[in-house]
Amino acid sequence: MDKIYVNKLSNYIDSEISFSGFVDTIRDKKWVQFVILRDSTGKVQMTIEKSDENNAKLVEIVSNLTKDSVIKVKGKLVKNDAVKLGGMEIIPSSIEVLSKAEELPFDYNNLDGVNIDTRLDYRWLDLRNEKNMLARQVESCMVEGMREYLYSCDFTEIHTPKLIKTASESGSSVFKVDYFGGDAYLAQSPQFYKQMCMAAGMSKVFEVAPAFRAENSNTNRHATEFTSFDIEMSYIDSYEDVMDFEEDLLIAGLTKVKERYGDKIKELFGKEVIVPTKPFPKIRLEDLCKIFKEKYHYDVPEHDIGDMNADMEHMTYEYAMEKYNSEFMFITDFSKTKRPFYHMRKNDVPQGYDLIWRGMEITSGSQREHRYDELLKNAKEKGLGKDVEFYMEFFKYGCPPHGGFGLGVDRLTMLLLGLNSIKETQLLFRGPNRLTP
Ligand code: 4AD
Ligand code: MG
Numbered sequence: 001m002d003k004i005y006v007n008k009l010s011n012y013i014d015s016e017i018s019f020s021g022f023v024d025t026i027r028d029k030k031w032v033q034f035v036i037l038r039d040s041t042g043k044v045q046m047t048i049e050k051s052d053e054n055n056a057k058l059v060e061i062v063s064n065l066t067k068d069s070v071i072k073v074k075g076k077l078v079k080n081d082a083v084k085l086g087g088m089e090i091i092p093s094s095i096e097v098l099s100k101a102e103e104l105p106f107d108y109n110n111l112d113g114v115n116i117d118t119r120l121d122y123r124w125l126d127l128r129n130e131k132n133m134l135a136r137q138v139e140s141c142m143v144e145g146m147r148e149y150l151y152s153c154d155f156t157e158i159h160t161p162k163l164i165k166t167a168s169e170s171g172s173s174v175f176k177v178d179y180f181g182g183d184a185y186l187a188q189s190p191q192f193y194k195q196m197c198m199a200a201g202m203s204k205v206f207e208v209a210p211a212f213r214a215e216n217s218n219t220n221r222h223a224t225e226f227t228s229f230d231i232e233m234s235y236i237d238s239y240e241d242v243m244d245f246e247e248d249l250l251i252a253g254l255t256k257v258k259e260r261y262g263d264k265i266k267e268l269f270g271k272e273v274i275v276p277t278k279p280f281p282k283i284r285l286e287d288l289c290k291i292f293k294e295k296y297h298y299d300v301p302e303h304d305i306g307d308m309n310a311d312m313e314h315m316t317y318e319y320a321m322e323k324y325n326s327e328f329m330f331i332t333d334f335s336k337t338k339r340p341f342y343h344m345r346k347n348d349v350p351q352g353y354d355l356i357w358r359g360m361e362i363t364s365g366s367q368r369e370h371r372y373d374e375l376l377k378n379a380k381e382k383g384l385g386k387d388v389e390f391y392m393e394f395f396k397y398g399c400p401p402h403g404g405f406g407l408g409v410d411r412l413t414m415l416l417l418g419l420n421s422i423k424e425t426q427l428l429f430r431g432p433n434r435l436t437p
Contacts, residue, residue, distance in 0.1 A: 006042035009088065012077050019044065019090060020072040020098065022128075023065055033062045036085070037073070040133070045083050046073055046090040061095045068101035068128075116423055123428060123437055131268050131417075136427065138261050139413040143208060145256030146229065146249050155204040155231075160193035162186055162210060166387040173214035175224075186212035189406055191342070192391045194232035195368060199399040203234045208409065216432045219310070220421035221360060221411060225430040229412075232404035239344075239351045239367040242403040243330055246355065246363060247278045249407075250328075257416065271418045274327060280355075281324040284333040288312075291319060306335025308354060308361065317359035329356050341378035341388075344369040344403075351403075358415045365405025372396055 002018050009019075024038040033048040048058050065071070075092035083089050105122055106114045108129045119126040126132060150157075163184050167174045175186040190207050197205045211228040231249070236242060257265075258273040265271055283291075285306070292298040292315055301309070308316075308331065320329035332353045336345060343350040343366040352366025369375045372395040379388050414425040423429045428437065 006037075006039050006044050006086075008041075009044055009077060010086065013079050013088060015077055016075070017077050017090070018072060018074045019077075020070065023067055023069045023071060023101075026062065026065055026067060028063065033059060035062060035065070037071070037090075043085050044088065044090060045085050046075070046092055047080075047083075048092060058092055058095055061097070065097070066101050066103070068104060069097055070099040070101075072096045072098055116421075120423065120429055120434065121437070127427075132424075134261065134264055134268055135413060135417055135419070135425065138257055138265065138416060139409065141257050141260050142253045142412060142416065143229070143409065145253035147206075147208070148256075149249055149252035150204075150206050150231070153204065155206050155233075156202055158190075158194065158197060158202075158205045158207050159209065160187070160190040160207060162212070166390070173216075175212050175214045188213055189228060190230050191406075192394075194230055194404060195342070195391075195402070196394045198232055198234050198368075198370075198402040199394040199397070201400075203400075204232075206231045211406075218432060220423075221310075221414075223410060223422050223426060223430050224432065226411075226422075226426070227409035229407040229409050230404065231407075232402060234400040234402040236367060236401060236403045239332075239353060239365065239403055242365050242367065242405060243282070243353055243355075244279070246365065246405055246407075247276070247280055251275060251278070253412075254416075265417065269417045269419075271416070273416065276326065276328050280328040280330055281320055281326050282330040282332060282353075285331055285335075286333060288316065288319075288331060295319070307338040308334075308356075310360075313356050313361055314359045316356045320356070327358050330354070331356065339366070341382045341384060342366075342368050342375065343378075344374075345378070355405075357412075360411060360415060362411050362415070363405050363407045365403065367401070367403035370395060370399045370401050 003020055004012060004017055019037065021037040021039040024036040024043055027034040031050050033050065035046045036043050037046055048055050048062060050059055073090055073092045074094045075090050077088055077090055079087060080089050081087050104125060106118060108125050111119065111129060164187050165184060167185050174188050177184050177186060189211050190209065194205055194207065207230045209228060210225050212225050214224065215222055233245065254273060254275045258275055262273045265273055289300055292312065296315055298315065316329050320326045330353045333349050334352065336348055336350050339350040339352060343352045345351065350366060352364065354361050355363040369378060375392060375395055410422050410426050414422055419425050
């Protein structure tokens with residue numbers, strides 16, 4: 001394969017090269033044709049002098065060329081300071097059309113006013129937009145930074161099954177699938193299996209994988225399938241250790257993103273990547289609600305008492321910025337009625353937290369209950385029986401104290417770039433009304 005990428009072209013000045021890419025723009029002037037070519041790393045100009053008789057065939061090919069076709073060009077790469085794109089241009093000797101593009105259904109360079117569903121129907125075209133391209137790179141970089149940090153802390157990456165026998169965790173909605181005439185479910189979280197790894201003695205594990213939620217809700221932050229970045233670690237003393245670890249993990253990820261893409265994010269999205277400092281502010285839910293009442297005259301709706309909702313998440317951000325100049329805030333001491341049975345409790349208070357970033361929950365975490373008898377008590381209280389029997393078994397044969405958290409990758413990307421909704425954030429959005437492409 002002889003593909004040379006745009007960002008490596010400067011190594012080939014004055015050489016005969018072959019370059020393949022998309023036709024980004026065509027400017028057919030009286031005396032000259034300019035074709036801007038594009039690959040995933042940038043753009044380069046190709047220039048054809050019409051007056052040169054040897055170019056007759058090339059001129060004809062370019063005259064029939066359509067935008068976004070993919071072509072392969074052979075020619076000489078020369079320096080030309082007058083060319084804005086990298087001060088170089090390709091002078092072609094041959095052009096081969098590898099794939100001819102039809103007229104595009106919309107201009108991906110100008111998505112203002114293009115319906116989001118049209119964009120999603122043609123997501124592969126929508127992704128050609130420079131911002132959407134950057135979003136993918138930023139997400140990859142964030143995950144890379146976090147992964148690297150975990151490897152440096154001796155974590156083991158695991159891959160847990162997504163097809164499971166029982167509706168898991170908290171009875172929150174799961175997808176049922178036909179399994180050779182019987183029922184199976186899609187995992188809403190690797191929760192039980194990452195805990196199983198703790199019972200196995202693996203100490204520190206993580207997984208980056210899809211999680212499925214059969215929630216028929218259309219919000220800007222919910223998808224029916226999303227990517228969950230899950231951590232579980234043993235021998236902790238309290239959930240404070242888990243929060244502390246998450247701080248380091250996010251700092252590692254955001255540092256990498258800022259270094260590599262900080263300027264580009266600022267340029268295209270107008271967002272500053274802010275690497276937070278430790279420790280992030282923490283507040284008990286009850287204290288937070290008092291502040292909401294005093295500051296914003298906000299009364300928590302009856303059904304949300306002991307829990308958070310979207311309005312409260314927004315106010316948390318406002319308050320955290322104002323009081324601590326922090327984009328992040330941990331909230332602790334939720335009501336046991338609102339938290340899953342596997343959270344350890346102390347004096348009836350779940351030993352867990354949510355982390356709010358820029359006004360949205362990005363994480364739920366906790367110390368887990370590793371003592372069989374206590375776990376059984378919690379499960380019974382929640383009315384969970386048969387469904388969690390297999391999970392209860394994990395704690396019968398020795399299991400270290402442990403805790404962990406789940407971090408929504410899609411939400412991280414969305415908040416990092418200040419995008420309006422998870423629909424335009426996910427590579428391919430999955431929601432109640434969308435299963436294609
Ligand atoms: O808060 P959640 O439901 O927590 C759990 O999954 C637990 N088992 C804890 C764990 O250790 N995994 O999900 C964790 C995170 C949320 O904070 C949110 O960022 C994201 O996953 N998330 C979603 N993202 C997009 N669409 C949805 N429907 C999401 N549900 C949760
Ligand atoms: Mg949660």
